[in-house]
Amino acid sequence: MEPDSPSESAVTTCYRHPKVECHVRCTRCDRYICPDCMREAAVGHHCVECVREGARSVREARTAFGGRITTAPLVTYALIALNVLAYLAEVVRPEILDRFSILGAGLTGPDGGHYVWQDTYPVGFSPEGVVNGEWDRLLTGAFLHLPPTQGTFGILHIVMNMVTLWNVGRVVESQLGRSRYLALYGLSALGGSLLVLLLAPTTSTVGASGALFGVSAAYYVLARRLGADPRSVNRFMAGLLLWLVLSAAITSWQGHLGGLLTGSAVALAFAYAPRGGRRTLVQAGACVVLLAVLVLLAVGMASALKNGTA
Incomplete structure (x- = not known):
């Protein structure tokens, strides 16, 4: 039997879970992510690190007088x-x-x-x-x-x-x-x-x-x-x-x-x-x-x- 070609033997795994095979990439950083690391985005999926980084860059909502918006008094x-x-x-x-x-x-x-x-x-x-x-x-x-x-x-x-x-x-x-x-x-x-x-x-x-x-x-x-x-x-x-x-x-x-x-x-x-x-x-x-x-x-x-x- 002939050996597998390189394209057939290459297995992609999650960047956070190397033992988990996956075929989906983060649309921001292009790294492979498994279902546990996927976060739905407007287009495709993001990894947890990109989601965390995006949250830090989002300006926090404030009231008209500068206070933080609260859901409970x-x-x-x-x-x-x-x-x-x-x-x-x-x-x-x-x-x-x-x-x-x-x-x-x-x-x-x-x-x-x-x-x-x-x-x-x-x-x-x-x-x-x-x-x-x-x-x-x-x-x-x-x-x-x-x-x-x-x-x-x-x-x-x-x-x-x-x-x-x-x-x-x-x-x-x-x-x-x-x-x-x-x-x-x-x-x-x-x-x-x-x-x-x-x-x-x-x-x-x-x-x-x-x-x-x-x-x-x-x-x-x-x-x-x-x-x-x-x-x-x-x-x-x-x-x-x-x-x-x-x-x-x-x-x-x-x-x-x-x-x-x-x-x-x-x-x-x-x-x-x-x-x-x-x-x-x-x-x-x-x-x-x-x-x-x-x-x-x-x-x-x-x-x-x-x-x-x-």
């Missing part, structure tokens, strides 16, 4: 979970409310009770609040709510806030992306706490409303920037301002107003930052500057309270 879910867990914790241990609520300046008496701050306090009394270095109160208070013992509004407080966060937060997160949305929420919460510190330092305050007013303000700013129906967004803003006025009778209007102003400033920076490669840098810079201003104001107010000049 994970930050909103996480914030709701943190608020609910904090509420359950304060129900089990009511002392959490006293220790972590927003409080600029107060006194703890020898009997363990809480008293209004005085420039000079009697022997046996000790300062509490931000003036005592409890800076964490500026953020922790934004995750606490009125306990059930406060009557019907005690339950409604967290229910109303979480419903608002669910309805508005998901929309804003989808528009901004997770990191920008989280920055908005955190700065709005801090801004609300700061205005409480400035205008009502001896009042103990709790609630996510400051942060939610900031998120709601961002909803309005972003909707206007995207060209939404002005009548619809104006009605939304009118309702928000109406609630700000009505809330003065039952909750901390200072926290609401502070969150509204801070959230508006952050949203304006996000919405009107120039497009292009520097947009993220401009947005991040605006957040850092705003954070620095809020921190300096908090430190200055705390120092003034401690020295009796506020």
Whole structure:
């Protein structure tokens, strides 16, 4: 018998699996690929390496404000979970409310009770609040709510806030992306706490409303920037301002107003930052500057309270 000709004896194998015979080539790199390594393409098939290389060269889709497009509002879910867990914790241990609520300046008496701050306090009394270095109160208070013992509004407080966060937060997160949305929420919460510190330092305050007013303000700013129906967004803003006025009778209007102003400033920076490669840098810079201003104001107010000049 005559030996096989070279064309008949040549066997082509997959470049990744040398033991697997195959006859299909990648249309990009021209290497032989087996069925396990084939990836369908517009024309023919690609190998896994060419697919991976192509994915790196594809520009990632972004929202209108530069954030990554997300399919699930994970930050909103996480914030709701943190608020609910904090509420359950304060129900089990009511002392959490006293220790972590927003409080600029107060006194703890020898009997363990809480008293209004005085420039000079009697022997046996000790300062509490931000003036005592409890800076964490500026953020922790934004995750606490009125306990059930406060009557019907005690339950409604967290229910109303979480419903608002669910309805508005998901929309804003989808528009901004997770990191920008989280920055908005955190700065709005801090801004609300700061205005409480400035205008009502001896009042103990709790609630996510400051942060939610900031998120709601961002909803309005972003909707206007995207060209939404002005009548619809104006009605939304009118309702928000109406609630700000009505809330003065039952909750901390200072926290609401502070969150509204801070959230508006952050949203304006996000919405009107120039497009292009520097947009993220401009947005991040605006957040850092705003954070620095809020921190300096908090430190200055705390120092003034401690020295009796506020």
